[in-house]
Amino acid sequence: MDASAWDDRYRDRPDPWGSEPAETIRERLVDATPGRAVDLACGDGRHARWLDRAGWTVTAVDYSAVAIEQARGRDLQRQIDWQVGDVTAWSPDGPVDLVLLSFLHLPIEELQAQIARAAGWLAPGGRLLYLGHSLENFHRGVGGPPDPAILPTIADLAGAATGLRVDALEHVCRPVDGGTAVDILLDAGPWEIDPHR
Structure with missing residues (x-):
């Protein structure tokens, strides 16, 4: 799907996932020490806004200009760096403490x-969190890309x-209207152990 198709989707249905973060993301990050975060494929910005409220310095990137325009409109504090960009080509200007990839689906x-x-963007002690629909969702769950x-x-x-040091790699089942969705979670970061010691 190209950016124009996502632009149309956001025009047709602003705020498609609500204003609150996915519960799995909230649970994994609620006690994390704030630092510099990147929200890749941020969509309408619900996770970026939640991270900002929690004290993170946030850069949020999506290739839908309509989604970014809507996200900026909901950013009342005007502290988030909203950027229109292709996440597969975009890079931050320095190390970050958190990379969030929420429901980014690519081949x-x-x-x-x-x-x-x-x-590779993570600072020492940094964290990468991926949450998306699992292939198991296609066979056993409801919703998500077909x-x-x-x-x-x-x-x-x-x-x-x-x-990477993998802290969690698992399926997450969540109730949705009419059934259960099967998501997949990866929570990982760089090793901090010197292999020569």
Whole structure:
């Protein structure tokens, strides 16, 4: 799907996922020490705004100009750096403490490459958090993209996290209207152990 298709979706249905963060993201990050965060494929900005309220310095990137325009309109404090950009080509101007990839769905090899690339932006002690629809959702859940080519498995995300310290890699089931959605979570960061000691 290209940016113009997402522009149309946001025009047709502003605020499609509500104003609050996904519960899994809230649970994983509620006790995290704020620092510099990047919200990739931020959509309408619900996670970026929540991170900002929690004290993070946030850069939020999406390729839908309409989504970014709507997100800016909801950013009452005007502290978030909203950017229109292709997340597969965009990079921050320095190390970050958190990279959030929430429901970013790309062909699997591109997603793996994006996760590995984003992990390279992390400062020591930094954290990468990916949450998206699992391939299991296509077979067993409800909602989400109907294209299995863009839905990762546990093995896909394990491959993307090669070289990282993996703190969590799991399926997350959540109730939705009419059934259960099956998401997939990766919570990982750089190793801080010196291999030569």
